[in-house]
Amino acid sequence: MTAVDLQIILFTVGMAALSTAVILPFGIGLAWLLARPNWPGKSWLETAVTLPLVLPPVATGLILLKLFGRRGWIGGFLERAFGIEVIFTWRAVVLALSVMSLPLLVRSARTAFEEVNPRLEAVAATLGAGPWRVFFRISLPLAIRGILSGTLLAFARALGEFGATIMIAGNIPGRTQTLSLALYQSVQLGNDDHAMVLAAVSAVIALGAVSLAGGAWRRRGGGL
């Protein structure tokens, strides 16, 4: 393994961690909202959140490219207002990983919130707890297992993301190249041995993340 490989590994893990951190508050908020009984716009939001899971990743990447490109609604605004470029930068990598992994976090956390007995939240309110306190003291701690497992899934998904990333971040060595993109490039160049090394590294990181989460789980006593 070369210094370049090490840079790619650190970059990939860093981007996956950053994207997971970015989606965590949004994902938890969305999951909580979607776990509430029917409200106007719920099914629309539900569809929007699930979309990256059912669309081909390159199609999601294309939509992001249209939105965040220089002529896109959001990309154009960001560049004009703040001078921030997204496409073909590390920001595009974070964006692609975030969008692609968000549904996994939301699905898992939503199920966890739905499993919290609503009577506990109701009784907490009668004890003087406002909506925020009910959320942070009751709903969130009781849903934490599902949220942790969703976070892990999202992180693992981000580690291996390919299609959307290559569409909006390209495959620029040293700038936007992640493990999956480097692996793909090695195969394209006929360097199968190198590709196998990268594949093995990907597997080790994923297994490491899973066992770390498992260890954290056991330290929590395996339950609530």
Place this chain on the structure above:
Amino acid sequence: MSLILEKVRVVMGSFSLEADAVFTGRITGISGPSGAGKTTLLETIAGLRKPVSGRILLQHEVLTDEPSQRMIPPHRRSIGYVPQDLALFPHLNARENLRFGQPAVLRPGMPDLETVIRVLELQDLLDRPVGKLSGGDRQRVALGRALVSGPRLLLLDEPLTGLDPALRDRIVPLLFRIRDQCRVPILYVSHDAGEVAALCDEVATIRAGRVEFGGPALGG
């Protein structure tokens, strides 16, 4: 207590409940068969359900006034509610459950944490996870948790149902202690009219979706 239910109507699907009554007892009991709407009534008073019409007043304060769309949220009502399943917080131990609703400043005359622990004999339970408590112990922690929040009224949903006679004999005096030592009025629902008559100084019934005031009762 002065609890006024003024032409209150709650609708849930095809079920509707009407209440037009004034309760002034120290322990008021409402009896009715299963499915009559007892829990719905308590949840409406606690602010967890919105009636389609009517007004609810506690000690002359308007809690719910449907015509003007005024509804004080449950966390600002100071009404303790102990549901039938107790709804103890499973991730907190008994002490943390008790302290969940402890106000920073106690209203005059309200029992403090130490008083509640003493009255309900909770000293030995404090550090135990609630999942490992027996039925009677869980009942006492749930009563204590509601009391520590400094309620102006305590709503109890079938507090004795499912307890064996020995446990009932232990819980009943605690209800009287809550009334006398903590000075918190109780509104109590049960499917057992005899139990209500024995415990309460004022009784009512729920029949065919309507709360019928029964007047003062012997007992207590």
